[in-house]
Amino acid sequence: MDAREIRHVMGHFATGVTIITTKDKAGVPTGITANAFSSLSLDPPLVLVCIDKKANCYDCFEDSGLFAVNLLGEHQEHIANRFATKGIEKFQDIAWHMSGNDIPLLDETIGYIECTVGPGYDGGDHTIYLGQVIHAQAAGERPLLFFKGKYQRLRKRTRSAWGARGRMRWARAGLKPAPTPPCAGTSRVETCP
Numbered sequence: 449m450d451a452r453e454i455r456h457v458m459g460h461f462a463t464g465v466t467i468i469t470t471k472d473k474a475g476v477p478t479g480i481t482a483n484a485f486s487s488l489s490l491d492p493p494l495v496l497v498c499i500d501k502k503a504n505c506y507d508c509f510e511d512s513g514l515f516a517v518n519l520l521g522e523h524q525e526h527i528a529n530r531f532a533t534k535g536i537e538k539f540q541d542i543a544w545h546m547s548g549n550d551i552p553l554l555d556e557t558i559g560y561i562e563c564t565v566g567p568g569y570d571g572g573d574h575t576i577y578l579g580q581v582i583h584a585q586a587a588g589e590r591p592l593l594f595f596k597g598k599y600q601r602l603r604k605r606t607r608s609a610w611g612a613r614g615r616m617r618w619a620r621a622g623l624k625p626a627p628t629p630p631c632a633g634t635s636r637v638e639t640c641p
């Protein structure tokens with residue numbers, strides 16, 4: 449299969465958006481935008497991240513032996529763009545702090561997972577790193593999402609919004625309004641404007 453087709457299909461798998469932060473040999477913070485992240489094991493607590501072998505910060509993972517997965521909120525699309533751009537000073541004008549474990553953490557995320565770097569496995573043009581979780585925290589319900597090559601966000605589907613739209617659709621079809629569906633009050637994905 450050709451790479452464009454594979455990318456197209458993979459884009460149909462919705463993910464959150466993370467910034468993987470670490471430090472270079474001099475202790476300077478660095479990081480990349482990544483959605484190839486997964487929770488892996490609870491006992492022991494493990495996660496996995498996939499890092500492009502061509503990423504400028506590639507060597508920093510093994511050099512520092514530490515990284516953090518910062519879970520972006522829907523208000524942080526500009527941070528995702530910044531950390532996906534090569535050749536810029538990524539931490540400039542970004543609020544961050546060094547954690548007690550000496551790992552750079554971004555401020556105002558919806559959560560973070562601090563890890564020591566575990567074994568790396570060859571994954572084609574990426575390396576799959578296991579992260580041994582040393583500390584993690586989360587609060588917030590508004591994640592930034594990535595789907596079909598675009599940033600997206602969740603929107604609450606309210607009863608009244610569903611009712612208005614549903615009534616219009618049914619009226620156009622010359623039918624009686626549908627009953628309120630059981631999914632009212634759940635979330636749906638919406639493209640960021």
Ligand SMILES: Cc1cc2nc3c(=O)[nH]c(=O)nc-3n(C[C@H](O)[C@H](O)[C@H](O)COP(=O)(O)O)c2cc1C
Pocket residue numbers: 465479480481482483484485498499500501502503504505506528531532533534535574594
């Ligand atoms: C939504 C999104 C998800 C990405 N996911 C990954 C990923 O999981 N792993 C990876 O190595 N690069 C990923 N990238 C690409 C890197 O963020 C980008 O190439 C970055 O600039 C590499 O960092 P560098 O400046 O250190 O080379 C992603 C980019 C975007 C926009």
